[in-house]
Amino acid sequence: MSDVEPLPQGPHPQAESLTVEPTPNAQSFDAAPAKQACAFRGHDESVNSKNQGNFIELIKHSAECSKEIAQVVLENAPSYAKYTSSDIQKELLNILANKVRNKIRKELGDGKFCILVDKALDECDKEQMVILLRYDLLVENISGQGYDGASNMRGAWNGLQALFLKDCPYAYYIHCFAHQRQLALVGASNDVLDVCLFFSALGLIVNVLTSSAKRLSELKYVWEAEIIDLIASGEVQTGTGANQIHTLQRLRATRWSSHFRSVSRLLDLFSVVHEVLGKLVECGPNNSIRGEAKCACESMTSFKFVFILHLLNQVLGVSDLLCQALQVKSHDILNTVHLVSTMKKLLQRL
Template identity: 50%
Template sequence: MEKWNLLRNLDTQIESVFVKRTTKEVEHNRFRLKAAIEAARLLANQGQAFRGHDESESSLNAGNFRQVRKSFERMASDDDRVVLENAPGNAKYTSPPVQKELLNILGNRVRQMIREEVGDAKFCILVDEAVDAAGKEQMSIVLRFVDRYGFIRERFFKIVSVPNTTSLTLKLEIVKVLGMFNLQVENMRGQGYDGASNMSGVWNGLQALFLEDCPYAYYVHCFAHRLQLALNGAAKGVHDTYRFFSTLLLVVNFVDSSAKRKGALKAAREDEIQDLIALGNLQTGTGSNQTCTLQRPATTRWSSHFRSIKSLIELFGSTMTILDHMMDTATLPIQGEASGILRAMRSFEFVFCLILMHRVMKVTEVLCQVVQRKSIDIGEAMKFVDHTKELLQYMRDDGWDDFLMVLASFCETHNIDMPDMSSRWLDGTGRPSQQKNFITHEHHFRVEVFNAVLDFQLSELNKRFNERSCELLTLTSTLDPHDKFSLFETQKEFAEAVDNETVINDFEALGPRRVKFS
């Protein structure tokens, strides 16, 4: 009878006890997994590193992932804290493979949401490759499309490790990524790359390979990259500006490489600001006159060169002050280096190029920021390109006198010896120019530096943004459906003035595809 009663009581049977225990373990495992997911979500959203140098239990800082998870434990209730702290080794969900799996799942969910946002619309791809800190080639893929509300969207899609950067390898990887989310190459309507041969090659470049599969995927050289190439070409095309940027990098590296020198520069700037305010030469207000440091220029960010020049102009007097102080108090090697840098900064040639490049890059900086906007259209970009050319041309034709006044004021403020512009120009050896008809300082600095820099800048901009491609891109912007194709009506007369033969030649100039009109 006892066995019969036990058999009838289902709650005491081993199957029921096992199911209850298993259900509780599943619930605890899910709770621990949620804590790991939230930690991964937070770090991924903030772009923070997961791993730490020492992730052992006795480590004071076991990395961001484990530390964030511990913070969840401290905020949890007593029962939940016991569940998190007493997890078995195979159910902690903190191992590196689990972290990578969680990241992959989160990344796929984000990519799936981007895919749903694209829908059935046409799209463009923006691709670039670079070498990471580990020396591996990485390719980034960005999707550009118009959403259902008519807004232009750019969504970073994925980073892919590639064994090499040949055009065929890049194409296969891109097609593989797009195919995983059912994005058809036939729906591609644009390609945006840099001007490297493996990307922009007419016959075997990446853009040519995609044009074979989709003849409507037009290739456009990245406008920001075009502008950077133009600025780089202008800087390297004139010897004076090339030497100037080399000296600028030397000055910034010397001051910025030491925390002690940066602190001295900040203190000197604070004293200078107080003196200028006392003399009434500096306006005061909320947020104004903030102390800063010299900005280090980056190789791939040409805007950083403008910020570097701007910071040096603002801190020119403070920089010379600390260099003078170092020549008296620093060690002998540092004294020699500070003396050479100070001599270079006080040279009129350096100051001339400093003010000149600041005025030139102040104009191009606006264009540089505009072409990097996510929502800018082609027509608006073309207007900014034309406006930049007009400003540079005006500076070249009528800006010398105004520039000379600003230069003279800067030299007077910082006690820089400014030569008599009507005197005879001496070359780098200190001897008069070897030309038959000797030239003056004004002729050298105006013709051989000022005009040369602006001419080279305009030449590069005209080459990178030539009239043919600009007119063609302007015509394509008339297909904007806003306001019932109002842009198309405004360009109708211009479009009718262009015969079919001209349009065919313009299209063929953009790539290897031969356009056929019915």
């Protein structure tokens, strides 16, 4: 291990953030904790501890799998060369990181690369930024940028794309096609008064039921009970992945397919949502919540709301096919134009 250079302190002057996964061929003796973002050291690494942390527990596991390893590690190792201190753990992690970096540099060479940045919702419906790993890659080699419509990403003066253009004038920014479709859909819906009012009512329904963890749990509990009754009566089929318990989808202007998922999920949960809103009208904790629940309940039971709900489920279902196709890596601009033309024909036929 002495032939491997130590990890340089501080960020490299030309280092940029990329979401690159370690190559499977990299040497990873104890890399599992690092790969899974787990801590190496445990809270109590003493001999009597029931859980000494991922690093030592992996050494113990390796010793159980190999007699040769068991003879030279932990209690069988010399007192001056146990190699389990925190400094040694950090050094091993740095060595593994260097091996992965060198492997990535060797594979990339002088090849071009682009940066894709996005966020995702976790199980609590909170947006989380993707964890980025830092590698020594040249900014001058960026051949393109693609982001959503957020101002801090696409801003012409202080946005991320503008900062990269200062160092690499050929890294042109292109708005994500799937986000463009979503923004066009939102803009078109706002031009139709009845549809605009429908989405306002839909947003109210979703906010009333998802803004509280207790109400959200009640929604899932009622739906679970309904699914159990449907399965018992034989009205729905069972199988792997069937009858999953999910919740309502919030409307987001820059989140592709969010409007379609919001409409389709309300259709799936219509009776459940109506039941939970009815309970809130009767037993809400205060007048404000009871009033919002009553307004949402009256809106969703009107003929116009139900009619538009079914109509948009069909219309957005057609456009969602285009949205999913736009996210395929192999598509080019000509394929995209053809897909848009096909979607227009399907909508006209509808």
